[in-house]
Amino acid sequence: MMIPLVALIRKDLRLFLSDRRAVIMSFVAPIMIAAFFGYIFGGNGGKTETSRIAVLVVDQDTSAISRAIFADLAANKSLDVKASEPDPAREAVRKGTATVAVVLPKDFGASAGRAFFRTENKPEIALLYDPSHSAEQGMVQGILTGSVMQVVSREMFNGTTGQAVVRESLSQIDRSSGLAPADKRSLHDLLQSVEQWNERAQAAGASGQTGLSTGLTVPYRIREEAVTARTGVQYNGYAHSFGGMSVQFILFMGIDVGIGVLLQRQRGLWKRLRAAPISRGLLLGSRAISAAMISMLILLVVFGVARIVFGVRIEGSMPGFLGVCVAFSLMTAAFGLLVAALGKTPEATRGLSIFVTLILVMLGGAWVPAFIFPQWLQTVTMFVPTRWAMDGFDAMTWRGLGFSAAIGPIAALLGSTAVFGALAVSRFRWEAEG
Amino acid sequence: MLEVKDLRKSYGSTVAVDGVTFRIAKGETVGLLGPNGAGKTTTVSMIAGLLRPDSGEVLIEGRPLGGDSDPIKRRIGLVPQDIALFDELPARDNLEFFGALYRLDGAQLKRVTSEALDLVGLADKAREKVRNFSGGMKRRLNLAAALLHDPDILLLDEPTVGVDPQSRNAIFDNLETLKKRGKTLLYTTHYMEEAERLCDRLVVIDHGKVIADDTLHGLYRLLPVTNILSIELETANGGLRLEDVRAVSGVRSAEVAEGVLRVGVHDLSTGAPGILQWLADTGHLYTHVASERPDLETVFLNLTGRSLRDS
């Protein structure tokens, strides 16, 4: 019993490892594709930089204010800011190499200061944007508004431009005849207070900060947090993609197991195996065991690389993770035997079973996470075993859930193993024909 | 040793084997002969327990096969018609794997593997992957893979198909060695000359039925003509009339071409003196006489009315 079993398993493992195509498909392909998917779907949480919006700033003013606005935009981590000239900037947006171009016109600083206290003659900032990126345009506009408000107000309450503007505005108000006397007095008082404030600030000068030294700022700050089950754990695109691609390529390996049996049948090897005094259970059982072992090996290697290179951690229960691995490996083995039982010729079987596998993998949420599926699809895919594998891996990796969250997926996968296995054994053609 | 009783097997509407019965005594070499599609492989598969017969039974040492892991399977060695080896593994590893299926291991497995490699002359290629073997070498290894567990009965399904004459001879030498060691061989082929060289007895099947089961001599006796005498005449048909020749007692057929008279006789001991005496009596002198037998090809043609090769 043991000698043939060990020989059969050893033979399967050796044949797998000596097949370069199989090894590349099972180890290299999932790692590379998962790295790619993980990278474009958000990488490992907050740590990676989301791609920054390319912004060109055309400063035709070169005043203290326009330079400060430029500096403030450049300091924003969502933006990738470069200085430019009007025509090249327009060209860049047209070509799509820049998403938004901001044009600060000549005399912007002075006119913005004046417009700060009065409604007439507001200067115009031109915002050239790529229409396919209107969301980014909105974002840049928001950031720009904040910057301009902060810089202009700071200048009004501190800077030299501010003092000149306040003085000029004062005399203009005094001369004005259009204003009601009461409003005129109030405005005059306000500006005079600002002037006095500025003079005092000037005198304090070197000695330190005044309350408005940073200008007016947005009266709130946003704390961003992606919600996961455990605080401090973040969605990790790599965790999901490595789970997904392991599932996909391990199922491909399972198909190869089934095809291998069909090839053995075609090449007469099956006759040799059947002529030997070994039971059917041993023949199929050994194939299932070796397939599950290969699957475990792939999972451990792929998740090992994910851990070392991409920082994917088993944030949840390690026994739970291993349980999902074992259950999924057994399901893969049963799936492989099912392919062997239902397949006729190797060629025809390969095409069809790869198609079926890709559908299973897609519905399982290996490509895009199932949580973005519409509700009906989420419900329907509860009957797809790969969905349970994915949910199990997600739960044990980035969601950071405990062992109890692995029980459902493990049970569902073992259930599928039983169904596939029973179907495979009942439909298996034991006779070695012809 | 091996007894096959009224085996039948159909694939859908194709009747592959239609009531085949024969037995093989210990140490005997029996040829299973028939054209393509005659049902030879199907018969062998049923004997080896790979295929369940629709009816009939196979007895090995008087008892039927008990099940998949029946130890009596160890008495049988199967050489499949296809080359059933793992291309990606070295020769030795292939053999060790097949040996392990019969629960051999350790030093014993190493020993029988080396012996089998020696027998088929592949000892120096033991570490080479089968993928790099020539067709003839693969055939020889295919034979070796059936010998590891030292079976008493060897079922050989066209073990020489598609190989060069040199490898064919090597395989024949191996089979003769095995025969001398007392093995029982069932040798499937559609090559007459192979069967003639190796087999003690021949079972001829066609369309799934046994159409003859006899020794070589016995099969020849079935023919209307067992010998053909070629007689070179001194004077090219100097007035010889074939009707007169055919009328001679013991002569079954007669034809003449380029000064050679060919006369078919059924019984050499009475036919040959009869015709030679008649020629002398009628004044037809001859310079050379030779006798030749018809081959199995002719036997098959006579049995089925079809040629073995192109049927």
Ligand SMILES: Nc1ncnc2c1ncn2[C@@H]1O[C@H](COP(=O)(O)OP(=O)(O)OP(=O)(O)O)[C@@H](O)[C@H]1O
């Ligand atoms: N798996 C199968 N399905 C359907 N028909 C089959 C199958 N195997 C064999 N047959 C048919 O059964 C008949 C006997 O086939 P078998 O292989 O036993 O012949 P054979 O004598 O071994 O021929 P060959 O000399 O070509 O090897 C043939 O008509 C063949 O077409």
Ligand SMILES: [Mg+2]
């Ligand atoms: Mg055949």
